[in-house]
Amino acid sequence: MFSIGELSKRTKVKVPTIRYYEEMGLLAEAERTGGNQRRYDKAGLERLSFIRHARDLGFSIEAILSLIELQEHPDRSCQAATEIATSQLTDVRAKIKRLRALEKELVRMSKGCEGDGVAEDCYVLASLADHKLCNRQH
Amino acid sequence: MFSIGELSKRTKVKVPTIRYYEEMGLLAEAERTGGNQRRYDKAGLERLSFIRHARDLGFSIEAILSLIELQEHPDRSCQAATEIATSQLTDVRAKIKRLRALEKELVRMSKGCEGDGVAEDCYVLASLADHKLCNRQH
């Protein structure tokens, strides 16, 4: 059994975040010492690692709740889990696509201006003021 | 002179968002009718278009405030504008990099599971539970 600080160290999840996860129902309510401090065991550690891993991959709290629910019913079909992962993948790909378009536009903007002139002639500012100067939609 | 709703239509920025931008100091306080409703002119329209364009490119409100400040002092050096754009570009590139790593991991995860088994054997869940199953850091 170890404290919340120890759990935090081992999982690299900050202490207030652990408490927040408990409040959100991602973590079961921890056992308490006589003095009301949380104590965790291996199961708690594994659960938090799972959560952190999923968060790192961009899953929302809500999605993680569903995944945990599934985890706790090993007999259920895992279709939902695959669906959540696939939807996350679609999301990620959409974001990448959008960011790539932004990247191109920003490169074009930055290249147009050396930063050595005055604001009046700044290509960055001009580009922002007039969308027509852009090559692509965003 | 036109109303906030008209401005909203022309710029595709929602009415409450326009009011929010005003409160944040991105838009000058609008003129008002006798009945206290906001009225805008061409200058207001251009300013909001600028803001929307910058937001679309991912600039923060704070960054846009700086850009607007520059815009209003056309005699100042535009170095700051270029710096803001470049920093935004760096940001965007970092995000793309990270998302690409996530994408790879999610593909690997999804491929490992057809979604036709039970949760106990689900590769998605297993991957989340055990980071060691991952190919790369994220």
Place this chain on the structure above:
DNA sequence: TGTAATGTCTCTAGTGACTAGAGGTTCAAG
């Protein structure tokens, strides 16, 4: 000119996933 529909006003509160801080209590080491 009357009325009804639509638009606008301010204000408060909610979103997601935390983060920061106040003010108080408990624990572990020496």
Place this chain on the structure above:
DNA sequence: CTTGAACCTCTAGTCACTAGAGACATTACA
């Protein structure tokens, strides 16, 4: 037994909006 670090709960703040309540203004049409 004392000290200081770690812990507790609670509230409020972050970012960029979004939603809703309840009241007032404007516009279109009869």
